[in-house]
Amino acid sequence: MRIQNMFQEDIDRKINGVVKVDQDASDVLVQELKEYVITRELKKHFITFFTNYGDSFREKTADIGVWISGFFGSGKSHFLKMLSYLLENKEVQGERTVEIFRRKFSDDPATFSLIEDAAKGRTDTILFNIDIEGSINKDKTAVLRVFAKMFYNYLGFYGENLKVAKLEQFIARKGKTEEFRRVFEEINGGTWLESRDAFAFFEDDIVATLQQVLGMSESAAQNWFNGTETVETSIAQLVLEIKEVVDAQPDDFRLLFMIDEVGQYVGGDTDLLINLQSLVEKIGSECEGKVWVVCTGQEAIDEIIKARENEFSRIQARFKTRLSLSSSSADEVIQKRILLKTPEAEQDLEQVFTVNDSVLRNLFSFSGAILDIKGYGSADEFARNFPFVPYQFILMQKVLHWRRSIFSMTQCIPSSTVPSVA
Ligand SMILES: Nc1ncnc2c1ncn2[C@@H]1O[C@H](COP(=O)(O)OP(=O)(O)OP(=O)(O)O)[C@@H](O)[C@H]1O
Numbered sequence: 001m002r003i004q005n006m007f008q009e010d011i012d013r014k015i016n017g018v019v020k021v022d023q024d025a026s027d028v029l030v031q032e033l034k035e036y037v038i039t040r041e042l043k044k045h046f047i048t049f050f051t052n053y054g055d056s057f058r059e060k061t062a063d064i065g066v067w068i069s070g071f072f073g074s075g076k077s078h079f080l081k082m083l084s085y086l087l088e089n090k091e092v093q094g095e096r097t098v099e100i101f102r103r104k105f106s107d108d109p110a111t112f113s114l115i116e117d118a119a120k121g122r123t124d125t126i127l128f129n130i131d132i133e134g135s136i137n138k139d140k141t142a143v144l145r146v147f148a149k150m151f152y153n154y155l156g157f158y159g160e161n162l163k164v165a166k167l168e169q170f171i172a173r174k175g176k177t178e179e180f181r182r183v184f185e186e187i188n189g190g191t192w193l194e195s196r197d198a199f200a201f202f203e204d205d206i207v208a209t210l211q212q213v214l215g216m217s218e219s220a221a222q223n224w225f226n227g228t229e230t231v232e233t234s235i236a237q238l239v240l241e242i243k244e245v246v247d248a249q250p251d252d253f254r255l256l257f258m259i260d261e262v263g264q265y266v267g268g269d270t271d272l273l274i275n276l277q278s279l280v281e282k283i284g285s286e287c288e289g290k291v292w293v294v295c296t297g298q299e300a301i302d303e304i305i306k307a308r309e310n311e312f313s314r315i316q317a318r319f320k321t322r323l324s325l326s327s328s329s330a331d332e333v334i335q336k337r338i339l340l341k342t343p344e345a346e347q348d349l350e351q352v353f354t355v356n357d358s359v360l361r362n363l364f365s366f367s368g369a370i371l372d373i374k375g376y377g378s379a380d381e382f383a384r385n386f387p388f389v390p391y392q393f394i395l396m397q398k399v400l401h402w403r404r405s406i407f408s409m410t411q412c413i414p415s416s417t418v419p420s421v422a
């Protein structure tokens with residue numbers, strides 16, 4: 001039998017090496033949902049997350065911070081995206097996410113019922129990559145500003161520009177959104193939603209619309225338009241608005257900010273870390289478990305704060321649910337997602353192992369090797385890993401890790417002194 005024909009899935013299919021949380025093309029989503037593997041480690045994380053999250057439906061809580069950490073490529077973004085789709089129970093190509101996961105948890109109905117219960121109420125998630133959405137100007141309030149931007153976008157306002165978003169919010173509170181959009185379109189010819197990103201070019205039309213819809217005087221409308229004072233928001237103000245929105249919903253409504261790459265964005269910057277910490281703390285104390293913040297980061301959170309224990313002891317307390325993805329999970333993903341064999345191939349391979357047992361064991365026994373560098377232990381392991389040998393997964397990860405360390409070093413020392421690893 002040719003190796004190419006041994007696998008359950010087409011071995012030549014395209015697989016995205018990196019999961020992008022904002023990619024929502026349905027073919028990509030279907031593949032990401034269908035091929036998601038619940039490893040033994042992930043099962044534990046599902047239990048921890050859904051137990052803590054589920055508790056918030058029974059008892060008010062301030063512990064709404066979740067931190068997902070893991071090395072590069074360990075599956076943080078994929079996990080975050082799956083959580084978001086599950087919680088919203090999104091429909092993808094006619095099937096609800098919870099139903100897709102029912103099959104994945106067919107051997108563990110108890111864990112599945114935690115998931116099913118949590119996804120019963122209406123849930124909205126604001127899922128984004130902070131490196132893409134966050135401002136390049138990382139001043140002290142950069143984290144607050146990206147939360148505000150994404151929250152206003154979620155409400156349908158123009159989060160890119162707080163001045164415009166606040167105006168839209170003011171108009172919405174007066175119940176005049178429809179009228180404002182209609183009058184603007186009558187005057188301008190283009191729709192408000194298409195024009196608002198270039199609002200600076202439409203001064204006369206906006207001033208005229210404000211006069212007509214809100215009854216402002218021409219000079220008041222003009223003053224608003226020309227006002228150069230930066231529109232500020234504070235953590236207290238933003239959290240108050242978030243609370244207003246969730247409190248207007250039924251008790252089992254939940255809103256989650258699900259943010260990828262926070263670790264890299266915040267890095268070792270004390271101001272950004274404090275900004276994030278204060279925001280999560282305020283959301284926790286004000287929203288009583290109805291709003292959650294789930295972040296990912298390459299480094300374990302303990303590492304980010306390593307040298308500054310005192311400064312940051314509070315942030316650890318804010319992210320009570322901490323989930324760490326390890327490399328053993330990656331082996332299992334490769335075995336189940338890529339190398340899964342057809343029943344015939346599995347049988348053939350097990351037979352090959354039985355016949356050549358001692359040869360194979362001898363071939364891959366390494367004298368003086370450290371424990372995790374190993375060959376095949378059984379026929380079943382042979383069939384699962386073929387055409388790879390178990391030690392190769394570990395070796396590849398170490399090579400990549402080493403390559404990254406060298407790469408970091410080249411930032412500090414002349415490249416001529418670093419061996420090429422390409
Ligand atoms: N449980 C899983 N089931 C199926 N595929 C997975 C699983 N976990 C990770 N993958 C796959 O591994 C690859 C890397 O995953 P992902 O992009 O989520 O890693 P990451 O930890 O976010 O990496 P980075 O640190 O570079 O952002 C992707 O192709 C993803 O689909």
Ligand SMILES: [Mg+2]
Binds near residue numbers: 019076077078260
């Ligand atoms: Mg990622």
